[in-house]
Amino acid sequence: MEMETMYQQLGVSPAVYQYGESVLRALRERFDAIDQTAEYNQGKVLAAMQKNRVNVTHFAATTGYGYDDEGRDNLERVYADVFHTEAALVRPQITCGTHALTVALSANLLPGDELLSPVGAPYDTLEEVIGIRESKCSLKEYGVTYAQADLKPDGSFDYDAIRAAINERTKLITIQRSKGYATRPSFSVQQIGELIAFCKQIKPDVKVMVDNCYGEFVERLEPSDLGADMVVGSLIKNPGGGLAPIGGYICGTKECIERCAYRLSAPGLGQEVGANLGLMPAFYQGLFLSPTVVSGALKGAIFAANIYERLGFSCVPNATEDRHDIIQAVTLGSREAMMAFCRGIQAAAPVDSYVTPEPWAMPGYDSDVIMAAGAFIQGSSIELSADGPIRPPYAVYFQGGLTWYHAKLGILMSLQKLCDAGLVVLPE
Ligand SMILES: *Cc1c(COP(=O)(O)O)cnc(C)c1O
Numbered sequence: 033m034e035m036e037t038m039y040q041q042l043g044v045s046p047a048v049y050q051y052g053e054s055v056l057r058a059l060r061e062r063f064d065a066i067d068q069t070a071e072y073n074q075g076k077v078l079a080a081m082q083k084n085r086v087n088v089t090h091f092a093a094t095t096g097y098g099y100d101d102e103g104r105d106n107l108e109r110v111y112a113d114v115f116h117t118e119a120a121l122v123r124p125q126i127t128c129g130t131h132a133l134t135v136a137l138s139a140n141l142l143p144g145d146e147l148l149s150p151v152g153a154p155y156d157t158l159e160e161v162i163g164i165r166e167s168k169c170s171l172k173e174y175g176v177t178y179a180q181a182d183l184k185p186d187g188s189f190d191y192d193a194i195r196a197a198i199n200e201r202t203k204l205i206t207i208q209r210s211k212g213y214a215t216r217p218s219f220s221v222q223q224i225g226e227l228i229a230f231c232k233q234i235k236p237d238v239k240v241m242v243d244n245c246y247g248e249f250v251e252r253l254e255p256s257d258l259g260a261d262m263v264v265g266s267l268i269k270n271p272g273g274g275l276a277p278i279g280g281y282i283c284g285t286k287e288c289i290e291r292c293a294y295r296l297s298a299p300g301l302g303q304e305v306g307a308n309l310g311l312m313p314a315f316y317q318g319l320f321l322s323p324t325v326v327s328g329a330l331k332g333a334i335f336a337a338n339i340y341e342r343l344g345f346s347c348v349p350n351a352t353e354d355r356h357d358i359i360q361a362v363t364l365g366s367r368e369a370m371m372a373f374c375r376g377i378q379a380a381a382p383v384d385s386y387v388t389p390e391p392w393a394m395p396g397y398d399s400d401v402i403m404a405a406g407a408f409i410q411g412s413s414i415e416l417s418a419d420g421p422i423r424p425p426y427a428v429y430f431q432g433g434l435t436w437y438h439a440k441l442g443i444l445m446s447l448q449k450l451c452d453a454g455l456v457v458l459p460e
Pocket of ligand 1: 155209
């Protein structure tokens with residue numbers, strides 16, 4: 033009763049609240065399994081911090097060149113141990129996920145080389161990086177070609193097409209773990225491992241990079257445990273734990289990471305420069321919190337799928353599937369429904385709860401995008417957010433939530449707005 037009153041005060045009607053509770057009752061076992069994964073990954077992070085003797089000196093700010101930045105260097109050792117790689121580059125100078133991926137790609141591809149995506153089209157912003165859409169400074173402009181093997185209609189790998197696409201110029205293979213703005217399934221680490229093994233069997237010296245955005249700590253293994261030469265991601269998604277205000281990471285082999293560092297700063301300088309600007313407490317603490325934060329986001333995603341699938345909307349992943357990232361796509365079928373959904377997410381936020389999200393032409397995307405986010409860190413999508421390109425099938429991509437309770441409120445509010453707009457009628 034008390035709880036219902038609290039939700040009512042937040043704008044959720046008793047009917048929507050009770051509908052949510054009825055959906056939740058069936059999810060207890062799945063939530064327990066998510067907690068177990070978080071507990072395992074918390075152990076992994078703690079072990080890496082203990083092994084590297086993290087102490088207060090690692091939290092000191094550095095400026096200027098950042099020579100002998102022990103906090104930064106040790107954080108990179110911690111990341112390398114968490115991801116079980118030889119080396120890592122973890123920097124505030126990496127401005128976002130697209131930047132981290134660009135560094136990893138352009139550092140490890142030379143003119144005449146070919147990049148292959150065996151999993152269909154990459155994330156929207158990478159189209160310009162690669163040159164699929166023309167852009168200044170694309171890999172294409174530097175003489176790097178691109179090949180793609182599409183997934184089969186059922187979302188599985190097309191091994192024949194992949195075999196046919198690998199040639200003497202294939203230098204790097206890029207695998208995107210999360211679906212991004214596509215309605216294909218996200219891949220499990222196990223599936224990615226099998227794909228890596230297949231590619232390396234055909235061409236043993238080919239390098240494999242995994243775009244790990246949104247996948248970190250969802251499972252007990254990471255793609256770097258199963259043969260990836262580089263895993264790449266953003267610190268304003270999972271591994272920043274909501275505390276990192278900027279940054280990206282690349283974990284991988286010494287050979288690949290050294291090249292990435294030379295590309296990010298300058299040949300010869302590499303990892304020696306790059307002041308931490310006082311961000312080390314947020315980077316260490318964010319990584320420490322990340323497994324728990326990811327578990328809350330996962331519960332939110334599963335709750336959303338179970339709410340919306342029962343109301344007749346198609347969800348990817350569906351209500352019962354295993355999770356390989358924190359993204360939940362809900363196909364709402366119309367521009368109006370996308371806007372109502374996003375209004376609900378926005379209204380549930382701790383920051384900017386009073387604003388109304390509107391579609392806009394976001395840089396790097398080729399159709400208008402609507403975004404709802406009331407985040408402490410601008411654009412942070414480990415915080416509760418929903419977005420999607422305004423184009424058929426009118427799917428919103430929902431993710432994040434620094435706590436499960438906030439994710440829950442956001443989903444209930446989205447449903448409330450859909451009900452208020454007459455776009456959804458709750459079952460009796
Ligand atoms: C978010 C994301 C990116 C790009 O990251 P930004 O930080 O938005 O530049 C790339 N790939 C995938 C799969 C993503 O989810």
